[in-house]
Amino acid sequence: MLNFVNDYSTGAHEKILNALIESNLKETVGYGEDEYCAEAREIIRRKFACPNAAVYFIPGGTQTNLIAISHSLKQYEAVIACNTGHISVHETGAIEATGHKVIEVKGKNYKITPEEIEFEYNKHCDHHMVKPKMVYISNATEMGNTYTKKELEAISEVCKKYDLYLYLDGARMASAIASEKGDISYEDYAKYCDLFYIGGTKCGLLFGEALVIVNDKIKKEMEYTVKQKGALFAKGRLLGIQFLELFKEDLYDQIGRYSNAMAKKISSTLVKVGFNLLIDGGTNQVFVKMNDEQIGKLEKFVNFSTFPPENMNDKEKIVRFVTSWSTKEEDVDKFIKIVEEIF
Amino acid sequence: MLNFVNDYSTGAHEKILNALIESNLKETVGYGEDEYCAEAREIIRRKFACPNAAVYFIPGGTQTNLIAISHSLKQYEAVIACNTGHISVHETGAIEATGHKVIEVKGKNYKITPEEIEFEYNKHCDHHMVKPKMVYISNATEMGNTYTKKELEAISEVCKKYDLYLYLDGARMASAIASEKGDISYEDYAKYCDLFYIGGTKCGLLFGEALVIVNDKIKKEMEYTVKQKGALFAKGRLLGIQFLELFKEDLYDQIGRYSNAMAKKISSTLVKVGFNLLIDGGTNQVFVKMNDEQIGKLEKFVNFSTFPPENMNDKEKIVRFVTSWSTKEEDVDKFIKIVEEIF
């Protein structure tokens, strides 16, 4: 059975695992105050050209989002996000559980537009409504495409105009950076966002995300929120060790490029046999619509995810194929053969 | 200056005020455990034909909504509502502040449809998403129209099918019941809803709403939630005294009919001079779209509310006129004259 279900179906990239093995018996202080974390923070600050940023290592993505957002907002403030955004749909109301409304907008091609931000900001004009104070975007998006630098710039501009924080969820940042469709550099993330997170779990780590806070206003006392939300790992060093390995050379880029290349082979094949891509995203996630019969045929050979139809009147389900550092090219080639045969 | 800003710009209806004056020096126990409240509860149970319902009197509407919803839901459960619903827009995130997501749907004519409920229920198919457990509707709606009995029945049916609670916000129930466009009776509210509230503030009381809980599952220990959210009035009797007066004869109906009649005169005039009603609702709220010039002309003579445009590309603002028990017919007649002159 071939497997393109997700980018977290194996353990860690070999280099990451080796880093953990080598450091295993070294004694350090707990809670991320060790030298590995310090060095990893420093490397990240250099890589993203934000020498004064605060960096927190957090076990998982939902946790990172709820920590970043609940720490930044006052109790009546809200975050604007695409209705396909991870916090809008796939976090079981984690943000609302911390007391904050997610104002959902439709987006264009699964990306939020400056006009939408402006419209929502102006619509929420007094204290009978929540006060929009943050914009949440994901890059790569949840649907596998990427923002361009120009788009990010425009969003950042409208955020600055209305004193909104811009927060970027980089669960799949490696894929976005490696994508030919995207042109946002490491430096740009720190330049345009007030805070963002660098995804590790979906890029070869056992687990872990790095939350980078550029805006001074948000930095203060973040360690309290991290602890309160259960994200202050006793063996915090494990996160430092892994991120250090990811960024000390160019492993992050390598993994992004490889995953994208594998996904490209998949998407090209699907297009070739007649499927329409939901969007030609250029990252490690490929989405098409399929009817039950098509799904039935394919799932005899391949594991993949299906989601409910996008709109109320759609008959077809959404189908997703994902690649990662651990995807074997021979499996992709087998997939191509199968698809070409059965469709 | 004429005033059609809202239905809460004066104190209490004369009869209500008298009831408060007469009872003023009588000693009772506190916190709504007095005989006035007991009698008011009994009258409400009879009026709505729900002899076993629990009835709680709560000072305001937002408070009632957040109490009803947070008490009914587990921490990962969510409520489905129209995107024009009061809880979606005009409660400063009160529901989210108790930890629950409001799943917003577009509605049809500002009313939620059974198809939308079904779609959202099925879309939220596993624990990565919130669990829809309640549907919130308002009658009259926030845009001044009403559900029909058939619509309420259909919504109730889909709620039962999926084990969703149906909660109805009756802030302007008096207007809905008195409306020629609506055909939902007192009994129907209790028959089709699991819980609902009877609006008092907008129907002649100084303040107060009556939360009626029909479904046994929701009744239990509600008094704890009422207290925790700050709604257990020391002088709870004030609410009982007022509701008793509202329902012991037919004051509730009278006020509804009168308010609607006044609104009808306003809407007819606006239509006559060429404005399109957002919807021909039949209750005590009238909405039209106006451009800045038109607003400028009218606001020399009349106080009314304006809201941001409905959609991103709309140029015109939304304008609202509201009537109540304290609206003077001579003021309405003056309004008609002015409108006919300036437009």
Next chain:
Amino acid sequence: MLNFVNDYSTGAHEKILNALIESNLKETVGYGEDEYCAEAREIIRRKFACPNAAVYFIPGGTQTNLIAISHSLKQYEAVIACNTGHISVHETGAIEATGHKVIEVKGKNYKITPEEIEFEYNKHCDHHMVKPKMVYISNATEMGNTYTKKELEAISEVCKKYDLYLYLDGARMASAIASEKGDISYEDYAKYCDLFYIGGTKCGLLFGEALVIVNDKIKKEMEYTVKQKGALFAKGRLLGIQFLELFKEDLYDQIGRYSNAMAKKISSTLVKVGFNLLIDGGTNQVFVKMNDEQIGKLEKFVNFSTFPPENMNDKEKIVRFVTSWSTKEEDVDKFIKIVEEIF
């Protein structure tokens, strides 16, 4: 049956009621933005000598506490309070429900000490613990005694030293001000506290408390919190009208003095027949310990409250007698007779 259960068993003081009657049909804008509220705010600012304070009128006491505290604190910050404090015991976890820990201390004579504040501040020394950021005191206390000016000064000093907000719950401030045992003036409240509330419900209003915010840091955007927590009354004017009446002459003082005088007669009698006062408080609440037999005797003639024993090994219950503006002196005299007869 005599009634000394509480200070909210009747409606409003005659003058308050008259003010409501007179203003009843006057049209105003909603939500406390009317001229009555404006004038009441101004009078309060003058009375308490805090010309720049923000004043919010809020229907009830628990609501006021949860609004004041949740607005002032970040999500990991906590409030220190006596373990007999209203927020510690009698608000069904209202503060915790907004996400904040109440750090309870033992107090001395039901009053928090500067040493306790200092100890708790120093104990909570890093981000593994909540960050103390506010001290909550009540005056009069829940047990009927009062802070002295010297005590308030000392508490304020330690709060300033550690950058803690000092918040005072004045549900029974009228009784504290009128008490011979207390020497804190109106001006002192504003001088030493960052925010405080003036109790109306227990001092002759139908309902209502006035939250006074002196510290600029806390003022900002408070209107959002007030709305979100369900305390933005549609007919907000009702609160302004009542507070205006309470403070435009000296009704507040009058009521305080009268209530205390009635309580004094009760406490003297209880002492005379051999009961020990829990504390000789000097306000409108009198507490003694009684065994079940004594309670049984007295409750044939008098309504009063009983509470569980104070400590684990106590056999006697706590018994409370409360007076108010509406307590009749003849009832107090009857009480005296009864007590002298049966004990």
Next chain:
Amino acid sequence: MLNFVNDYSTGAHEKILNALIESNLKETVGYGEDEYCAEAREIIRRKFACPNAAVYFIPGGTQTNLIAISHSLKQYEAVIACNTGHISVHETGAIEATGHKVIEVKGKNYKITPEEIEFEYNKHCDHHMVKPKMVYISNATEMGNTYTKKELEAISEVCKKYDLYLYLDGARMASAIASEKGDISYEDYAKYCDLFYIGGTKCGLLFGEALVIVNDKIKKEMEYTVKQKGALFAKGRLLGIQFLELFKEDLYDQIGRYSNAMAKKISSTLVKVGFNLLIDGGTNQVFVKMNDEQIGKLEKFVNFSTFPPENMNDKEKIVRFVTSWSTKEEDVDKFIKIVEEIF
């Protein structure tokens, strides 16, 4: 420099690490729905003799506590805990942040007593107060001693009497089970508790705790809470792999015994040179009081933790020494020599 700061200053026990290495490239489904987790759950159910228990693997202890408690309680329900309990002090208000009060009691020898539970239950007698619904205990306690089976039985009994859930925090359960002072067996945990967690982080895992839910009422839809609070690990298998290794043979017992033996050597030496143990606990944590001079002397050679004085009038700080699977006996012997020399 010797290190007795905590039991999480190195990586994983060799066997645990090997299990992770061996399974690293195997593909599984995500989110803990894999075969490793299934097998680990089964082994735990057998070991604790609770064949119908639900078992969830959660990255960290604070997260486990806030998930277990917030899932079990309604919004107005509270948990009773010792004032030295981890949730009372060292989780930055994590429980309150989910909306629930922690009712703190003094305990006896850092252990909660049935009498205290009974007293608090009876004290919270109506809806003006939170409703106690859960008792939280830790075994081993935060101060290094253990409950006896008889004590656990008595607590369980009073919980059953008042329909309170009994939740046990087993962060250091291995040490408790291996302790000569404790006599609670694996089976007893499941027999007497409604839910409990088995600590992994402090017992040789990289990270991870196993939440075991015995009571059917609490099991339902727990997966939603786990996800919402950010604890649903993408690579959930990592937790299954580690717990499988911990329990498939007797690694858990081995580690507990070894840690305790090392701690015993430390405590005996401290007693020998004249320090009084806070309590003679018998687990892997040793607490004594020291003045600043003593601390100054020792910290030239040894890393250990110090805490603020226990009570307001204490002059001495609390000092803690902790051992673990990775403590080297030669280091303990060096410690003994040093202590004997300098004190």
